[in-house]
Amino acid sequence: MKISVIGCGYLGAVHAAAMAELGHEVVGIDVDERKIEALAAGRAPFFEPGLPEILTSAGASGRLSFSTDMADVKGATVHFIAVGTPQKAGSYSADLTYVDAAVDSLIPHLKSGDLVVGKSTVPVGTAARLADKVTSAVPGANLAWNPEFLREGFAVEDTISPDRLVYGVSPVAEVAEVSTNILNSVYAKALAEETPLVVTDYATAELVKVSANAFLATKISFINAIAEIAEVTGGNVTELADAIGFDARIGRRFLNAGIGFGGGCLPKDIRAFGARAEELGRGESLAFLKEVDSINLRRRQHVVDLVVDLLGGQAFNKRVAVLGLAFKPDSDDIRDSPALDIAVQLNGLGAIVTATDPEAIANASAKHPQLHFVPSVAEAVEQAEVVLLLTEWKEYRALLPADIEAGVGSKRIIDGRNVLDSATWRAAGWEYRAMGRP
Ligand SMILES: NC(=O)c1ccc[n+]([C@@H]2O[C@H](COP(=O)([O-])OP(=O)(O)OC[C@H]3O[C@@H](n4cnc5c(N)ncnc54)[C@H](O)[C@@H]3O)[C@@H](O)[C@H]2O)c1
Structure with a gap:
């Protein structure tokens, strides 16, 4: 699969490198130039056991690249959203500005048949709202939500061999089926190892x-x-x-x-x-x-x-x-x-x-x-x-x-x-x- 990962922090950098390690062609996008510079040079911008090794091996395979330019997602058909959802200043709510900004800047580069896959942890109701945004801007493009359960310190292992996979998919049956098939291809290795799946x-x-x-x-x-x-x-x-x-x-x-x-x-x-x-x-x-x-x-x-x-x-x-x-x-x-x-x-x-x-x-x-x-x-x-x-x-x-x-x-x-x-x-x-x- 050709994949983009938007947001290359603790979750996204590991996800991008692990997906490339699994054989996919991956571009990681982030607005943080220093982070992208480090990742592109094969250096982990934070400490996570096993990440330097897969950055090196996936980088050497030619399947992994990093960029600050959203236009570089062209060619990818699956786009993971892995940006932060921190606590909003002065409130207990989640700050969704990064998720919205990431989706908004991705939309001009989407084409029919693409799947946007949310990984960030978001308040219930966000996925349905973003699905409307994506499909109304780009007919034929869809959205799924695929929450991430990795543990820092074990992030590489947890991404390559998760203990379960969860896909939240569209209420429209045909769209749900297409999205599920795409995600099944992304996670083919884990599914072949009988990782439990909840759709x-x-x-x-x-x-x-x-x-x-x-x-x-x-x-x-x-x-x-x-x-x-x-x-x-x-x-x-x-x-x-x-x-x-x-x-x-x-x-x-x-x-x-x-x-x-x-x-x-x-x-x-x-x-x-x-x-x-x-x-x-x-x-x-x-x-x-x-x-x-x-x-x-x-x-x-x-x-x-x-x-x-x-x-x-x-x-x-x-x-x-x-x-x-x-x-x-x-x-x-x-x-x-x-x-x-x-x-x-x-x-x-x-x-x-x-x-x-x-x-x-x-x-x-x-x-x-x-x-x-x-x-x-x-x-x-x-x-x-x-x-x-x-x-x-x-x-x-x-x-x-x-x-x-x-x-x-x-x-x-x-x-x-x-x-x-x-x-x-x-x-x-x-x-x-x-x-x-x-
Ligand atoms: N860290 C974990 O262990 C973990 C586990 C499961 C779920 N999550 C969830 O994953 C999400 C990301 O968490 P994290 O720990 O990786 O956060 P993080 O702060 O380490 O990374 C977020 C990255 O997104 C980038 N970003 C922000 N806006 C962007 C934009 N518009 N376009 C491109 N990049 C942008 C930031 O520069 C940053 O590098 C959060 O919702 C978090 O709750 C994290």
């Missing part, structure tokens, strides 16, 4: 994505709410999660208590879903998502309070080491990162925050130059009165007291992700605090 209407496809994220966010906030109760009762939320997780109806995944979720998806998606429900007159149906959000944000405050408490009531002029800035390991994405938020709050209280991260320092320092960034754990913990483990990178999970105790000012550690062995740290004389467990 449905636009609204359901849009709702599948936001419901999945709402469910995951709820699961995390559920266990963090239980952590709050464990904290005042002396319970152990990790053992509790193990015990309830043995029930197959509950499952153990996404039940790790800690400093909560962040990133470019879950926080803004649950807010936008709630805002859309209110517009639809069903605000009460998703009112619980506000609570999910509050529980999540409370965990960050809890850690800040804990630091102040450990420092004897005030953080001013105290040295604090922060290990981890990305919102999750194996990513350099700092969008709505709980780790970075905690670091910034402590800095606001006058603490001298020295932070490190294996991949996210460049992004974090561009956004928060007031923090002090260092490349290594050894430098970060130098003279620290308290050490905070906030993103569970593999190398931080493997930390042992002997690795850092020579440099610290005081042997105090807060394990914001519940990944260290408390007994080991206490045995080495550390004051060890975790989330929802003794």
Whole structure:
């Protein structure tokens, strides 16, 4: 297939390279010249395991190109829309200006028979509106919505071998059939491997994505709410999660208590879903998502309070080491990162925050130059009165007291992700605090 991918961020760049890797001929389009320059030179503009390799191999095959000029989509018949849908300033709703701008600038280059495929996460109702726009501007061109479920850190693997495919297609049967056949050709390899496929209407496809994220966010906030109760009762939320997780109806995944979720998806998606429900007159149906959000944000405050408490009531002029800035390991994405938020709050209280991260320092320092960034754990913990483990990178999970105790000012550690062995740290004389467990 000849494919264009409009928007080459965390989702689109991986999608473009993965589609080329699968044998399609792909052009990636973005308005960000620096990003396109890097991608065209075979360099990943952000950290994502496996992306450099497929950029190189797909680039060498001659099947992958990048451009800032929308006219370069000519020749492609399938056009994926992968631009951002961030939270609107001053509101909980999704900002659809990028999606509309992308579709508007694509329309002059569309021809009859082309299929526009939405991948961005959008409020329910968007696909039907855009389908009207596309078909009325270019008769014979159609639109489908194909939400994306990739996880940053596993994006390449998730794109090449997704755990399911969802197509939201036109209510007109013949159009639905043609669109489904086109998408089946795009995803022929995954379908041959028996990836589950759900072909449905636009609204359901849009709702599948936001419901999945709402469910995951709820699961995390559920266990963090239980952590709050464990904290005042002396319970152990990790053992509790193990015990309830043995029930197959509950499952153990996404039940790790800690400093909560962040990133470019879950926080803004649950807010936008709630805002859309209110517009639809069903605000009460998703009112619980506000609570999910509050529980999540409370965990960050809890850690800040804990630091102040450990420092004897005030953080001013105290040295604090922060290990981890990305919102999750194996990513350099700092969008709505709980780790970075905690670091910034402590800095606001006058603490001298020295932070490190294996991949996210460049992004974090561009956004928060007031923090002090260092490349290594050894430098970060130098003279620290308290050490905070906030993103569970593999190398931080493997930390042992002997690795850092020579440099610290005081042997105090807060394990914001519940990944260290408390007994080991206490045995080495550390004051060890975790989330929802003794
Ligand atoms: N990142 C993820 O893990 C993930 C997973 C599933 C779904 N999504 C959804 O995918 C969408 C994109 O997310 P992302 O994380 O890749 O965002 P991103 O901010 O990393 O990338 C968006 C890209 O779109 C480009 N862009 C904006 N307007 C454009 C235009 N008019 N024409 C061409 N390019 C334009 C931007 O320059 C940017 O490079 C969002 O709706 C998000 O919710 C993301």
